[in-house]
Amino acid sequence: MRLAFILQCLAQIYCLICNGQQSTKRDLYYEYKKLYGSQSVLDRAIKAICDLLDESRKSLMSYRVVSDAQFILVVEKDAIFQKMLDEGYFTVLPASVIVTGKGYPDICTRLVLRWLVGRLAVPIYGLFDSDPHGIEIMLTYKYGSMSDCKEGRGCFVKEMQWLGFKPSDTSVLPIMSHQFIGLCNRDFVKITRIRRRAERLREYDVVKELDLLRSMRCKLELEAVSSIAPQFIISGYLLHCLPALVPVCYRSPNQALVDEQLEASNQ
Missing domain, CATH: 1.10.10 (Arc Repressor Mutant, subunit A)
Structure with missing residues (x-):
């Protein structure tokens, strides 16, 4: 049979x-x-x-795509993805593609991203939790999973750029203290494991962020950023990180808040 x-x-x-x-x-x-x-x-x-x-x-797969997108944005969580859409993501960033794997970088999502990057030839960025799991997901999108079977071979996007949310961002953004979550023993074990992989991949910026995360002894989720102010991830965080891709007319008052925080941290 x-x-x-x-x-x-x-x-x-x-x-x-x-x-x-x-x-x-x-x-x-x-x-x-x-x-x-x-x-x-x-x-x-x-x-x-x-x-x-x-x-x-x-x-x-045999598809054809026509798009004027200037970049692709991958969001780790479906809840944040939906909130960004509800808050007018495409009004602020119309020339883009936004994708979520709903918390897990499954093979299908990675295949779609690999295909999109190949067809559109545009940069790809990722938004993930500032915790061991989020960083591990980012590396999986970029280099594939350590446990991928034959079907998963080649299912990665080396062009992926880690936009945030990084441990180093915690000193820049106005995060409320109650948003910080203490790291557990399992988190420390995962940090050690991910750090070894990042070193092998020569992702030294990731190694540095993991060291900072371990020294902070606490983690933050994307929800902490989205709760700073309405539309903050879009009009504050993204517009600061991707200014060259966003028309000036779309900038909002939240952008000034981010810029002030950045200037203060650099003094």
């Missing part, structure tokens, strides 16, 4: 390619639900095909 599943799946993929179409794994499953019986059976068939051909699912 395993061979039957693989052959049927290959037939479906071949049909899609011939017709210039794409499909989700879920759609492929429902097309022959009685044969497969469960989604996991189809998933195993796809994995077997990838192993057999020594290819990944991305090799089956």
